[in-house]
Amino acid sequence: MAEKKGTYYITTPIYYPSSKLHIGHTYCTVMADAMARFKRLSGYDVRFLTGTDEHGQKIQDIAKNKNVSTQEYVDEIVDGIKELWKTMEISYDDFIRTTETRHVERVQEIFKKIYEKGDIYKGEYEGWYCTPCESFWTETQVEDGKCPDCGRPVQKAKEEAYFFRLSKYQDRLLDLFENNAEFLQPETRRNEMIKFVKQGLDDLCISRSTFDWGIKVPMDEKHVIYVWLDALSNYITALGYPDDPELYEKYWPADIHLVGKEIVRFHTVIWPAMLMSMDLPLPKQVLGHGWLLLEGGKMSKSKGNVVDPVVLIDRYGVDALKYFLLREYTFGQDGVYTNEVMLRRMNFDLANDLGNLLSRTVAMIQKYNGGFVPDAKGSNETDEDLKEVAIGAAPKVEEHMNKFQYSLALEEIWVLIRRANKYIDETMPWVLAKEEGDKEKLDTVLHNLAESLRIVSVLIHPFMHNTSGKMRKQLGLWYKEVEWEDAFTFDMMSGEQVAKGKQLFPRLDIDKELEELEKMQGPSEEENIELELKPEIVYDDFDKIDFRVGTILTAEKHPKADKLLVFQVKMGTEKRQIISGVAEDFTPEEMVGKKVIVVANLKPRKLRGLESKGMLMFAENGKRCEIVTTIADDGCVVD
Numbered sequence: 008m009a010e011k012k013g014t015y016y017i018t019t020p021i022y023y024p025s026s027k028l029h030i031g032h033t034y035c036t037v038m039a040d041a042m043a044r045f046k047r048l049s050g051y052d053v054r055f056l057t058g059t060d061e062h063g064q065k066i067q068d069i070a071k072n073k074n075v076s077t078q079e080y081v082d083e084i085v086d087g088i089k090e091l092w093k094t095m096e097i098s099y100d101d102f103i104r105t106t107e108t109r110h111v112e113r114v115q116e117i118f119k120k121i122y123e124k125g126d127i128y129k130g131e132y133e134g135w136y137c138t139p140c141e142s143f144w145t146e147t148q149v150e151d152g153k154c155p156d157c158g159r160p161v162q163k164a165k166e167e168a169y170f171f172r173l174s175k176y177q178d179r180l181l182d183l184f185e186n187n188a189e190f191l192q193p194e195t196r197r198n199e200m201i202k203f204v205k206q207g208l209d210d211l212c213i214s215r216s217t218f219d220w221g222i223k224v225p226m227d228e229k230h231v232i233y234v235w236l237d238a239l240s241n242y243i244t245a246l247g248y249p250d251d252p253e254l255y256e257k258y259w260p261a262d263i264h265l266v267g268k269e270i271v272r273f274h275t276v277i278w279p280a281m282l283m284s285m286d287l288p289l290p291k292q293v294l295g296h297g298w299l300l301l302e303g304g305k306m307s308k309s310k311g312n313v314v315d316p317v318v319l320i321d322r323y324g325v326d327a328l329k330y331f332l333l334r335e336y337t338f339g340q341d342g343v344y345t346n347e348v349m350l351r352r353m354n355f356d357l358a359n360d361l362g363n364l365l366s367r368t369v370a371m372i373q374k375y376n377g378g379f380v381p382d383a384k385g386s387n388e389t390d391e392d393l394k395e396v397a398i399g400a401a402p403k404v405e406e407h408m409n410k411f412q413y414s415l416a417l418e419e420i421w422v423l424i425r426r427a428n429k430y431i432d433e434t435m436p437w438v439l440a441k442e443e444g445d446k447e448k449l450d451t452v453l454h455n456l457a458e459s460l461r462i463v464s465v466l467i468h469p470f471m472h473n474t475s476g477k478m479r480k481q482l483g484l485w486y487k488e489v490e491w492e493d494a495f496t497f498d499m500m501s502g503e504q505v506a507k508g509k510q511l512f513p514r515l516d517i518d519k520e521l522e523e524l525e526k527m528q529g530p531s532e533e534e535n536i537e538l539e540l541k542p543e544i545v546y547d548d549f550d551k552i553d554f555r556v557g558t559i560l561t562a563e564k565h566p567k568a569d570k571l572l573v574f575q576v577k578m579g580t581e582k583r584q585i586i587s588g589v590a591e592d593f594t595p596e597e598m599v600g601k602k603v604i605v606v607a608n609l610k611p612r613k614l615r616g617l618e619s620k621g622m623l624m625f626a627e628n629g630k631r632c633e634i635v636t637t638i639a640d641d642g643c644v645v646d
Contacts (some may be wrong), residue, residue: 015051016258017043020266021058021103021241024084025069028091030332030344031267031299037332038264038296038413040097045408045469047098049491054258056245057092058103059085060238062231067140067220077220081106094317094473096325102337103245105222105237112243115225117285120249122226126175126284129227132168132212135161143212149565150588150614155568160590169214169230176280177208183279187619189292191275192411193339196268196295200275202566211235211277239278242290251494261290269569271295294411297341314344319526324469326355327512333413333470346524350517357512361425361463361474367431368456369481375440376453380483380503383454389433390455394497396426397459401494404466405628413470420466427459457482457500465494474511481508553608554624557583562595567615574598574623578605586619603634 018041022032029534036057043055061081070080085104092099103110121127135144137154144154144161154161183190184201189377191197214230215221221231246255266274273291282289319328331349334356336342372380383390400423430452439449460482468475468489479485483503493499557576565571565586572590576583585605606622615617625634 010112011052012050013052014054014258015046016041016054016056016261017046017263017265018055018242018261020270021060021105021238022088023063023066024059024061024081024088025065027087028316030180030316030319031331033091033095033316033328034299034332034336035265035267035296036092036097037095037329038338038411039235039263040095040099041329041413041469042263042265042408042411043098044472048469048489048517049405053100054246054254055099056101056103056242057099058101058245059088059105060234060241060419061085061104061106062221062237063234064215064218064220064321067218068138078106079170091317091581092326095329099244105241109247110241110244111222113248113250114222114232114240116249117240117244117281118232118236119225121281121284124196124284126172127169127213128172130168130170132170133165134163137161147613148615150231151612155615156570164217166216167230168212168216168233169517170228170437171211171213171236171277171284173211173277173280174208176283177204180204180208180276180279181281183289184275190289191271191295192291195339196271196275199569200272204274204276206567208276208497212370219537235273235277239273239281242278243287260288262292264290264293266293266295268295279398295339297336297339299336300341300343300395308467318524319349320598322523323353323504324473324512326474330357330417330471334417335414337414338411346521347517350515353512356421358510358514360421362511364424364428364431364456364462365478365481365511366458366507368453369507371436372453372457373507374503375436375449378505380457380500380505381450381454382501383451383498385451389430390451393426393430393455395447396423398497400466401491401591404494408469417470423466424463425586427456427463430456430459451488454498454500457503457505458497462494462497463498465489466489473492477508477511481506510566535561550604551608555605555607557603557605559598559601559603562598564590564595565615565617571614572598573617576605576621576623578602578607583620584618585621585623586614587623587625588619589625601634 017039019036022028039055039057043053047053059081066081067077070077073080074215089102092102105111105114118127132143134146135149135154136142137144137157137159139159140156142154142156143164148155149161152160181201183206184197184204185410188194188197191200213233213236214224214227215233216230219231221234224230224232239502242261243255243259246258247253248255248259253509264274271293277287316328328349331352335348336353372378386394400482403419404416406593407413407419434448434452436449436452439445439452460478461484463484464475464478465485467478475489479487479489482500483505484500555578557578559574560577560582561575565572565573568588570588570590570594571586572588574585574587583605604624606624609620609622611620613620623634
């Protein structure tokens with residue numbers, strides 16, 4: 008076994024059990040699982056935490072609408088989540104639920120500590136509240152009575168509340184971002200948080216009194232602790248802080264908080280400020296990964312455009328799905344999921360490259376050497392080149408994994424796999440087998456192929472441990488545990504008896520599979536949604552609208568809203584600033600120079616502090632926005 012190198016604590020977000028999870032949540036958890044397995048294999052004492060965030064008004068409202076108790080509702084959803092992680096073979100060490108007694112009592116102690124520090128005070132909150140987002144907004148932040156983040160209606164709220172002095176830690180947080188570049192990655196996320204903190208931080212509302220599904224404020228039980236102080240504390244309450252600190256003292260601070268980009272702000276502003284208030288160490292690093300998009304649109308439970316990972320696992324196996332998720336997408340960037348891309352990756356990489364290499368090698372060892380791995384009998388330039396690639400792969404995989412570059416790590420493994428396949432074509436064992444004097448050369452080729460596959464079986468273990476086990480069984484290595492150090496050494500096999508097994512990954516008929524998956528997905532979103540029309544208008548109403556054609560001169564992200572883009576639009580000789588909520592569908596760069604239709608006589612309004620004079624016309628195609636445009640000359644009236 009590998010020599011222990013120290014501890015390693017990695018966490019996923021705790022998922023919100025409003026309904027069953029989709030492949031986007033799976034993506035995050037698969038990444039964490041692969042890293043946990045890699046660190047264990049390479050000698051670390053790993054603690055891997057996941058769980059569920061079960062409090063809040065949204066959960067209570069859903070349960071009420073379903074006529075069940077809130078606890079019954081979350082219990083059912085959490086059972087499904089745990090079953091999914093079992094199906095995905097996720098190797099977590101602990102699953103924390105925020106409704107567990109261990110968490111509830113420890114959160115109350117954390118509240119007391121921050122309160123005694125003088126960083127919590129009672130006040131009154133008045134403003135707008137978005138239940139789905141569990142977020143409060145000011146008058147200037149709300150857009151036409153809707154949440155600036157999700158676009159759903161907000162409700163006026165006025166209630167007594169406790170506040171956390173987040174503003175007190177503004178300078179320390181800014182120093183953290185500016186002087187510790189590794190704390191938050193990728194760089195784009197860090198820059199966003201620097202800009203956010205520089206705008207000024209308001210104190211944070213951390214209690215509610217208008218509903219009771221939550222942890223009671225210890226000194227004032229008519230209040231429940233607001234969701235973020237409750238949820239974020241899970242990373243240390245699961246370690247026993249503050250009353251049973253053995254695990255806390257061993258594993259804290261966390262090495263990695265792995266989160267989606269939409270909750271980076273909570274993990275890198277609110278959470279560090281809470282820890283600063285308690286004089287506790289900060290996590291070493293927060294990584295904000297991108298979203299999996301469904302043909303350009305974000306997967307959303309409310310939209311119904313999600314992909315069920317269980318369907319894919321049942322059909323193709325858990326290792327195939329894990330490989331696709333980790334290989335196809337670049338960490339930190341959004342990626343588009345399509346069934347076709349997944350199936351092609353499975354065919355080319357798994358069936359053709361890896362599966363075919365193992366099958367051919369085992370078959371040749373059985374046919375040409377009685378089923379036993381021979382010793383090498385010499386070496387030439389071609390042999391040495393294969394060996395160099397083989398023993399050079401592990402250091403490169405290790406380097407990429409330490410940077411969370413899963414796709415690049417897997418690419419290094421496939422460099423070896425492709426090189427081994429090419430080695431077969433170069434050496435032509437079937438020709439060597441016909442010549443009696445070439446037996447030593449043949450033995451060397453078979454030995455080198457078996458060795459290369461042995462190394463591959465070690466390297467892929469963190470990503471596809473089942474496939475690794477199947478490979479080792481066919482190679483006659485069933486008796487030996489997988490050890491990371493073995494991937495750095497060639498010529499370890501001698502006399503193992505190979506055993507032909509089933510194809511690792513059967514080749515797929517892509518057209519047929521696409522048809523089957525489409526059937527399994529059921530009716531399209533459009534078939535399920537009943538069209539809701541606004542009140543009728545007469546022609547005179549429509550005639551009041553002044554449509555004009557403009558050209559986008561510049562585009563940039565809104566400094567205070569991730570979903571808004573700020574455009575400078577030229578119409579004739581006039582230039583206007585127009586703001587649109589399309590940042591999830593378009594980058595600023597791709598919008599510059601576009602011809603767009605403008606509602607020119609719309610009353611100006613402020614969106615998150617910036618004035619918007621007009622509206623750009625976009626159409627929703629069910630998956631993402633598309634620009635409504637024309638080939639008319641700039642500045643012409645559109646009739």
